[in-house]
Amino acid sequence: MVFPSLEQPRDTYHLLDRFSFPTEDGFHDSIAVSSKSGDYIVAAYSLIVDAIFLQVWVALILLAIVLTNRFGRREKNSFLAEVYYARESIFEVFMVSAYRIFTDPRVKPIWIGLMWLVVALLGTALQKAMSVIITPSAHTGNGAPVSFDRIYIPLPPDDPTLQIVTFELEAPAYFRALGTSQVANESTTANILVDQITLPGNGPNDSPRLRIDFGYNISSLEFGLQNYQELKLFMEGSCYTEYGWIAGSANEDGIWTDVYNLWGDESKSFSVNSNDAQEPRLYVERRSIDPEPSGNNSFVFIPSTLGRKSFTNSTDPWYKTSNALDERGRATILNGKPVLVCWQKDWWSYKDNNATIAKVDELPGLETFAKGLGGVFRNLLINPKVADTATHLGSLALKSATTSLGITIDGKGSSMLSDLQRILLVSYISTQNLLLDTTLYPNDTRAVPNFIDKENRDVADFIVYGSEISTLSIRFLIVIPALAIGMLVVVLLLEYWGRESIRNFQYQLSKNFVAHYKATHSAAENGEAVPQNADDNNGASPAAVESKPGATTTTGPAAATDGPEPDPVRR
Incomplete structure (x- = not known):
């Protein structure tokens, strides 16, 4: 297509009117805005796409927690609880996985940590790429209906x-x-x-x-x-x-x-x-x-x-x-x-x-x-x-x-x-x-x-x-917010459905930390070698527990005293 070398005056076209924009793939239901407004809208939708991907990630973690708690061994899943605490940042899950693979106490079996490490790395890359790949679909051209x-x-x-x-x-x-x-x-x-x-x-x-x-x-x-x-x-x-x-x-x-x-x-x-x-x-x-x-x-x-x-x-x-x-x-x-x-x-x-x-x-x-x-x-x-x-x-x-x-x-x-x-x-x-x-x-x-x-x-x-016109796809403008709302509802439903599983994971994480702390404290008092893993379970790293909201930690002498197990931690 060859365009005139002279820019169209502002009064020759309509903005904010719905119209059919012609493309090689057919006619697209579109709306025209100023190029400046179009840049702002596309930038905002880029953030929404990023948020949608994050909600998908959180939904996958919640689904994994629910399924693991129902069909797996609960005492083996404290590592997944750490993943849950880091769910708001895909890269944070990558860091937690790397920490538990290469630093004691290590996750067992090791393939679980490796799996989450790879998944989190791919998720981080995809999250950044999706905004770059999907967001341009909002912009269909530089045309507006004629006046x-x-x-x-x-x-x-x-x-x-x-x-x-x-x-x-x-x-x-x-x-x-x-x-x-x-x-x-x-x-x-x-x-x-x-x-x-x-x-x-x-x-x-x-x-x-x-x-x-x-x-x-x-x-x-x-x-x-x-x-x-x-x-x-x-x-x-x-x-x-x-x-x-x-x-x-x-x-x-x-x-x-x-x-x-x-x-x-x-x-x-x-x-x-x-x-x-x-x-x-x-x-x-x-x-x-x-x-x-x-x-x-x-x-x-x-x-x-x-x-x-x-x-x-x-x-x-x-x-x-x-x-x-x-x-x-x-x-x-x-x-x-x-x-x-x-x-x-x-x-x-x-x-x-x-x-x-x-x-x-x-x-x-x-x-x-x-x-x-x-x-x-x-x-x-x-x-x-x-x-x-x-x-x-x-x-x-x-x-x-x-x-x-x-x-x-x-x-x-x-x-x-x-x-x-x-x-x-x-x-x-x-x-x-x-x-x-x-x-x-x-x-x-x-x-x-x-x-x-x-x-x-x-x-x-x-x-x-005209270069001062930005044409946006109506379908994109409607679908992206709808997906964002839909994924938010899915996450809320999964959190409600898996609330018992989440509490069990939080309890197991606190229990493993207390056990690890007791074993470490007792070995130090007796002059024995400090054990690197208190039990054969997926012991949680103290840093992970202390830094996560909702996780109860026990310090000082009270931690070394035998007593009833703490109540499940509620979020």
Whole structure:
């Protein structure tokens, strides 16, 4: 997709309106906000995703506690109680597991500690990765629904004065497309099919003719439509060099002139000469002012390159030079240049059905489109876009003109094919941006009426793009908070369901610590070696018990005194 180089004004689109955002995967239920607000929302949802993953982790720990307490040996599970106390931080579980694997008293069997070590490490990595992977799904693009009141399309007037004004209003869109074409990447240029073929010639000395076939297609996604995913606009055409229309050439006082009888008709005589402008020029003539009902329109490109100078020699049909050089070592571009006779046809395709631009209402399923945007496209594309592009570009239509130094060009680096490719690329970009450009006209339209019927709001069924717009997925905005609430409920239910199991784990943890403390204290008083494990169970590390809320520790002489076992510790 190619976007206009001009940023959309703020009043050309709506924010906080629900709409269908077109993507390659289909239409997404979306809402548009400012880019700044979008950044804040995405950042907040990143924290929610992080919290969801943590709740999943806590739920797994609680489930493990409940299942182990019901089907395992309770006295072996004090290590799992430590995992429970560290549940609010996955990395803390990793640290506890590492401590109990490599520091006495060690967890037994060792594979339990290793399992939690690996699981916690993977969980920590996944928690960080999930925010990076999932959160971008919230952002679907940079588009917003267009403001109907800002859509403007000049209505071609009958007044010649207003016709000139209309041309002036339309020209900036072509110049924006020209600017974009200068930085177009290969993926953009690859969308335009151009094929040059050599044919038997009717030129001087039976020199061969050249035929150039071209075409491109643009999807509803590239137009920014909110509906009709399968709708496509196709354009195809062809040009060929024609020497037979040259009626004659003349040289008066060093000024070369070529005269053509267009379509072989003497009444349609057209002449160019070396004084047309310093740089090369291209002229466009339509065969008929009225568009053809069939959608097949003919036109001709007439080059004015003769008499210009070149520091390099060329054999191209439009830039062929003489062998003689002037005093500055420059060759002269010869007269007798062929015109390029062209035709172009545009049509719509929708669900295997085709129709011309003027008859889009004949396509099944496009009745609403035909009443709204179909009329807009008919107005903008009824004339051949390739010819209109060259006309509006004027002196910038030819690639050679943009690199010329006065009357001197690089003949070898110029060609008829590269000139046509330049026009086709600008035509492609301009066509793709037809709807986006309707909001970029100046507020002062100088009395040129608007083609848009103010009662027909169906024409606003498209979106505009801008760097100040952030498009967010409605589904993402709803699902993520719902998941967060759902996981919180699951955790609360598991804590309620496993409250007895949790108390048993807390009791076993306190009991093991007391036993370990007694054994250590007794050995110290008797001068014996301090045992590293008070029993054959998973003795808890004193640090873990002391640092965890809800765990009761016993210190001082009372700890060494035999007495009744402490009551289960309640959280």
